[in-house]
Amino acid sequence: MKRITIKDVAMAAGVSTAAISYALNGKESKVSTETLERIQATVASLNYIPDFSARSLVNKKSYLIGVVIPETEEHNSMILENPFYSEIVSGIESELRKHNYHLILTGMDKGKGCFDLSIQRNLDGAIIMGVYNEDFYEGLKLLRIPIILVDSYIHEACFKTIGIDDEFGGSLATTHLIENGHSHIAIVTGKIQKDGVVEKRFFGYKSALEQAGIAYNPDYVFEDSISYEHGVTAGKVIADKMSDISGVFATADMVAFGVVSGLREAGKRVPDDISVIGFDDILMSSMFIPQLTTIRQDIKAKGIKAVQCLIQTIRGSDPEDLSEVVLPIALIERQSVRRIRA
Amino acid sequence: MKRITIKDVAMAAGVSTAAISYALNGKESKVSTETLERIQATVASLNYIPDFSARSLVNKKSYLIGVVIPETEEHNSMILENPFYSEIVSGIESELRKHNYHLILTGMDKGKGCFDLSIQRNLDGAIIMGVYNEDFYEGLKLLRIPIILVDSYIHEACFKTIGIDDEFGGSLATTHLIENGHSHIAIVTGKIQKDGVVEKRFFGYKSALEQAGIAYNPDYVFEDSISYEHGVTAGKVIADKMSDISGVFATADMVAFGVVSGLREAGKRVPDDISVIGFDDILMSSMFIPQLTTIRQDIKAKGIKAVQCLIQTIRGSDPEDLSEVVLPIALIERQSVRRIRA
DNA sequence: ATAATGTGCTTAAACGTTTAACTTCACACA
DNA sequence: TGTGTGAAGTTAAACGTTTAAGCACATTAT
Numbered sequence: 001m002k003r004i005t006i007k008d009v010a011m012a013a014g015v016s017t018a019a020i021s022y023a024l025n026g027k028e029s030k031v032s033t034e035t036l037e038r039i040q041a042t043v044a045s046l047n048y049i050p051d052f053s054a055r056s057l058v059n060k061k062s063y064l065i066g067v068v069i070p071e072t073e074e075h076n077s078m079i080l081e082n083p084f085y086s087e088i089v090s091g092i093e094s095e096l097r098k099h100n101y102h103l104i105l106t107g108m109d110k111g112k113g114c115f116d117l118s119i120q121r122n123l124d125g126a127i128i129m130g131v132y133n134e135d136f137y138e139g140l141k142l143l144r145i146p147i148i149l150v151d152s153y154i155h156e157a158c159f160k161t162i163g164i165d166d167e168f169g170g171s172l173a174t175t176h177l178i179e180n181g182h183s184h185i186a187i188v189t190g191k192i193q194k195d196g197v198v199e200k201r202f203f204g205y206k207s208a209l210e211q212a213g214i215a216y217n218p219d220y221v222f223e224d225s226i227s228y229e230h231g232v233t234a235g236k237v238i239a240d241k242m243s244d245i246s247g248v249f250a251t252a253d254m255v256a257f258g259v260v261s262g263l264r265e266a267g268k269r270v271p272d273d274i275s276v277i278g279f280d281d282i283l284m285s286s287m288f289i290p291q292l293t294t295i296r297q298d299i300k301a302k303g304i305k306a307v308q309c310l311i312q313t314i315r316g317s318d319p320e321d322l323s324e325v326v327l328p329i330a331l332i333e334r335q336s337v338r339r340i341r342a
Numbered sequence: 343m344k345r346i347t348i349k350d351v352a353m354a355a356g357v358s359t360a361a362i363s364y365a366l367n368g369k370e371s372k373v374s375t376e377t378l379e380r381i382q383a384t385v386a387s388l389n390y391i392p393d394f395s396a397r398s399l400v401n402k403k404s405y406l407i408g409v410v411i412p413e414t415e416e417h418n419s420m421i422l423e424n425p426f427y428s429e430i431v432s433g434i435e436s437e438l439r440k441h442n443y444h445l446i447l448t449g450m451d452k453g454k455g456c457f458d459l460s461i462q463r464n465l466d467g468a469i470i471m472g473v474y475n476e477d478f479y480e481g482l483k484l485l486r487i488p489i490i491l492v493d494s495y496i497h498e499a500c501f502k503t504i505g506i507d508d509e510f511g512g513s514l515a516t517t518h519l520i521e522n523g524h525s526h527i528a529i530v531t532g533k534i535q536k537d538g539v540v541e542k543r544f545f546g547y548k549s550a551l552e553q554a555g556i557a558y559n560p561d562y563v564f565e566d567s568i569s570y571e572h573g574v575t576a577g578k579v580i581a582d583k584m585s586d587i588s589g590v591f592a593t594a595d596m597v598a599f600g601v602v603s604g605l606r607e608a609g610k611r612v613p614d615d616i617s618v619i620g621f622d623d624i625l626m627s628s629m630f631i632p633q634l635t636t637i638r639q640d641i642k643a644k645g646i647k648a649v650q651c652l653i654q655t656i657r658g659s660d661p662e663d664l665s666e667v668v669l670p671i672a673l674i675e676r677q678s679v680r681r682i683r684a
Numbered sequence: 685a686t687a688a689t690g691t692g693c694t695t696a697a698a699c700g701t702t703t704a705a706c707t708t709c710a711c712a713c714a
Numbered sequence: 715t716g717t718g719t720g721a722a723g724t725t726a727a728a729c730g731t732t733t734a735a736g737c738a739c740a741t742t743a744t
Binding site: 258 | 420600
């Protein structure tokens with residue numbers, strides 16, 4: 001069961017391997033129509049499929065893209081447990097396949113595994129999600145391959161970024177609560193770290209409050225991790241000891257689910273007793289009960305767009321030098337927010 | 343910015359490339375302790391990382407595993423929208439990384455894309471989820487690489503399979519409903535196709551009914567796709583025109599979510615008016631409201647186990663020739679099933 | 685008639701590894 | 715003394731491609 005190589009095809013078609021290679025790689029001008037057809041027929045009949053390793057070795061293109069997802073500490077190394085990432089990877093995969101690239105998926109263990117991967121496999125590019133420390137980005141630079149940063153506020157010439165206006169989103173969510181009569185509004189959120197999306201959403205929350213003339217109250221911020229569990233904990237606390245709070249802004253839908261559950265466990269109903277608004281609009285949000293009012297971003301589109309940018313950069317065709325793509329967002333009103341008399 | 347090759351290391355360490363290769367690949371016996379150390383130091387200082395393409399070309403091992411997920415027709419080519427697959431891929435990724443393999447993820451467009459992939463990249467093995475037609479499995483055989491079938495009832499010597507006892511699960515779920523006083527039990531399910539897990543779960547449903555002396559009623563089976571939407575549709579129909587039904591077995595949690603929502607839209611409460619039991623216990627099931635009673639399988643473990651089997655096969659160390667692994671399942675009682683007087 | 689140009693190929697080197705086969709040297713053994 | 719053995723390397727071929735350079739021939743231009 002030996003592999004069928006270009007040599008076999010050459011032999012069978014009665015030409016040199018070079019002719020085969022030219023015929024197969026768009027250099028048809030180097031080959032007569034007649035031989036081209038013969039070659040194509042032979043390729044088909046032998047079912048010849050080129051070896052990408054060999055090809056990659058000589059022309060330095062692997063047609064391999066690295067996709068890096070952060071490993072959350074809470075779920076040790078279960079990178080796709082966050083539905084947000086599943087959805088975006090889904091978009092990435094479909095678009096990559098459409099362009100004949102293959103995708104190597106890896107979690108980011110806080111080692112240099114990701115750099116090794118890039119060099120070992122001669123990645124043509126990478127899509128990086130999440131926020132890391134400075135060393136990491138320095139490492140990325142050394143790779144010297146096209147890189148797309150998803151949801152990052154690191155702006156350096158060598159990276160393209162793709163994201164949304166998180167601050168605007170945060171303010172949109174908060175304002176929606178305010179417009180529905182709420183003035184005591186908690187924010188339940190993951191770690192607020194510099195240059196992270198969560199920080200921006202938090203800024204949006206504060207600015208919306210300020211705009212409405214509502215004083216910012218640090219007691220109303222529940223900062224821990226972006227997780228269902230944190231939402232539950234916060235929800236219980238809010239229900240049990242913070243009776244003035246009537247609205248909650250959760251900076252991710254997963255957290256919002258937790259808040260709703262925590263609230264309910266402590267006897268409060270959503271939206272009857274307390275309103276909750278989320279962020280992201282993951283698939284599950286419209287299936288949840290109550291259906292979640294949230295800030296929608298098109299997660300799938302984000303993945304697709306990331307791939308398109310990346311491939312553009314790889315191809316060197318950088319028509320509109322967009323180094324920073326900002327996708328639109330929208331408020332989606334569903335069932336978890338209720339209007340109250342102010 | 344040229345790549346650092348084994349030649350550079352050889353030069354710097356003052357030995358031949360062969361020595362480097364031996365030193366780095368466990369053939370230390372071919373090299374003196376002294377030179378070994380020198381080589382290691384040089385490798386470290388130059389930060390040399392081998393090129394897997396070149397390596398793969400000569401020794402025919404790519405350290406690349408293909409992971410194939412079916413594309414559902416409903417969500418065109420969004421392979422990870424099904425949380426079940428996300429979870430299993432998560433397990434696969436972490437275990438693969440632990441063993442220094444890389445993972446190429448691809449959706450199964452009903453072409454031969456998957457075979458091409460295997461040959462192009464010289465995959466060392468593949469993990470295949472889902473059920474396909476006969477041609478597909480014939481194609482797989484021709485690949486002649488170790489293959490693990492996840493959730494498949496195709497038993498051929500050349501494939502290993504890993505799954506659960508779906509029929510038992512189906513009967514477990516149905517019996518739980520029966521034991522809680524239900525006798526008019528609907529089943530909401532995806533396409534019941536030969537050798538698919540869904541078919542087995544359906545068999546389990548029927549046999550549990552039979553065991554309890556309850557007549558099987560074809561009107562009670564809602565067969566369409568494994569999707570939230572199908573669940574919603576079925577839920578509405580059940581609420582609106584099938585008032586004798588008091589319990590529903592959904593053959594996947596996603597479907598169960600839909601049933602609960604559809605029921606609710608039509609004014610029925612779960613579990614107050616109607617009980618619902620799911621299957622799989624995806625992460626979301628314990629977050630859903632009401633928390634879903636379901637048949638639990640350890641999805642993450644399934645992915646991990648699949649990798650372990652695969653790597654065993656690749657290594658040729660097949661201690662216990664387990665060609666068929668069946669993982670345990672369990673009934674998880676939560677909030678979506680209520681006891682009624684029979 | 686000669687030169688220039690173009691077409692349709694082939695030859696062979698190169699990409700970065702691994703590994704079988706070979707060399708060299710030191711040492712032990714008879 | 716010569717022979718055998720083992721240790722510690724080196725040499726070079728091979729893996730399957732791509733591609734620059736070369737070649738033979740036909741056609742056109744001068």
